[in-house]
Amino acid sequence: MKKQECTIYDLARELNISPATVSRALQNSPVVSKKTKNRIIMLAREMGYRSNTIASNLRRKKTNTLGVIVPRLNSHFMSSAISGTEKIANLVGYNLIITQSQEKASKEAFNVNTLFNNRVDGLVVSLAGDTTDFSAFQVLLDREIPVIFFDRITEELACPGFIIDNHQAGQLITTHLIEQGCKNVVHITGDLNRNVYADRCEGYKKALTLQGLPVREEFIMATNLSIEAGVEAANRIKSLSPAPDGIFVANDACAISCMNTLKKNGFRIPEDIAVAGFNNDPYAALVEPALTTIDYPGEEMGEMVIKSLIEHLENKQDLRSTNRIILRSSLIIRESTLRTEKSQ
């Protein structure tokens, strides 16, 4: 048969004490005597008492729950970042409600709302591809519920953001391609509304310009960076003129798929075309040729962002003072771009 809910009142009645004392004992408050505390805890175990977090949350006006909104969970970077947030949150007694926007601003706004209605204490967000209206977030900020962004951030809200220097990374990897002898470098990017792609693209342009190479708009392809997009991009690249000899793709999945399609079309990588990605997905090292990419500290970013949010909530740290936190990233050079000893 079904077990009844057992409340602190049941425990109190059983022991002939007040619910207040039971509540205090279960929170391990120092004012309760060791003896009664023990009696209460024993009985609670015996009767299968389980604290009702909802009631506690309502009363305390604090939920110890943080909301997380990410575009998708299915990239290596995102699942690492989530893993990092969860690890820290668990450690210090916070719960996480993890949601996906599926790259859609509408779902993102919907999620912000339900998370707010569930009275999360704070929110961690990596933006959907097409978000341009940030008013949903403003609702939280108006009530001083902290919102922190990571990776895909915005300048439109006065919120802290944890990022890498995408501009520098884009410039670094493009420069590397040029140093390997590439003169006609294509860039495959994502939604340029998002800082991550816009900045990488700027870095790409900067590198070309600094090396005295022309920036050709038709060499910059905005896609959704999916595996399918990689196939399409490869097909477009075949007919570009002058013939591209290098490609910088803004993520690894698309880069690998693009490289694969080019190989099937008889291109030699890196001799005919060098290919570089971004993110250092585990598979990047396993494909042939192994993919040059930017290593990107997902887990660490997740840890830092949640730590910072919690410290703010517990008044240990002010958020205004640290508005952009830039984590290190690094270029990982592999065979897909190494042409100096092979050709040229």
Place this chain on the structure above:
Amino acid sequence: MKKQECTIYDLARELNISPATVSRALQNSPVVSKKTKNRIIMLAREMGYRSNTIASNLRRKKTNTLGVIVPRLNSHFMSSAISGTEKIANLVGYNLIITQSQEKASKEAFNVNTLFNNRVDGLVVSLAGDTTDFSAFQVLLDREIPVIFFDRITEELACPGFIIDNHQAGQLITTHLIEQGCKNVVHITGDLNRNVYADRCEGYKKALTLQGLPVREEFIMATNLSIEAGVEAANRIKSLSPAPDGIFVANDACAISCMNTLKKNGFRIPEDIAVAGFNNDPYAALVEPALTTIDYPGEEMGEMVIKSLIEHLENKQDLRSTNRIILRSSLIIRESTLRTEKSQ
């Protein structure tokens, strides 16, 4: 300055009506007149009213929230499954709290507890690798909170499970290897406590036996199926005798890494050793040679499991009657095992 919480009492006072009417109006109850409903909704918007889900949950003794526990979020299968659950849950007005056990039974039990304390209406679980004690789940079952498993299920609890026929799939893929001329097939598997790995392994053995081949215990390697494990396994395989000519790995990540290491050691795939994986990760089609694998309906499984849970909660369907739901899976043959026209 900080916006004040606005409650239904504030709205009621402002309009000189009772909180009950406000509550009814906001739930769009048909008994409230269109006129007052409108006035209430207008004022709510104007005053920035936001319903407090916590208070509502406490009162209704229902949260419209479901808990999800998976080992990790970072595999293609799991992120697809999660994506499926979220899609359906959203559609019908349920929230999801997604958590990871990180493959650890202790964290899994901890998560079950916090989810229960948050009074989730139901729970969806794919088990951690080493769970053998299921008492944490029993707490929920004792209170008639439904728990449904998917993929990694257990026979120890009377709960429905959504799975594929792992035994059949394992047998199918092993038979395929044998048909391609493999006589000494290695099997790299995960924790044999879990049905998914135990069943695939049984299928492997069955296939060998049916084809009159010996089952060699030293050809069965239990690992954590990580990329690192793939490297190690490849190194062990080099020194096995008789020399293996086929490998069936219980997931794609490990298979690809193993294949990669073998290639680096001069083995030709599939001529010297054929390699097959499991899951049909997107990358399986992109590596060289493309990986033979079992296609596995992650998103669909996620959709079905959550749909079934919700229908049970809403009394539209009884769960006892449908104890094991088997979804279809299929063998995808690619170059990594195709040797008939190449060698032998």
Place this chain on the structure above:
DNA sequence: GTGAAAGCGCTAACAT
């Protein structure tokens, strides 16, 4: 060290 009492914000009988 313990108890009494009020209330978090909402909902749902029951009454009108």
Place this chain on the structure above:
DNA sequence: ATGTTAGCGCTTTCAC
């Protein structure tokens, strides 16, 4: 169609 009222289970101030 609307109002009254009594909680949901917990925490916390204020007493003692």
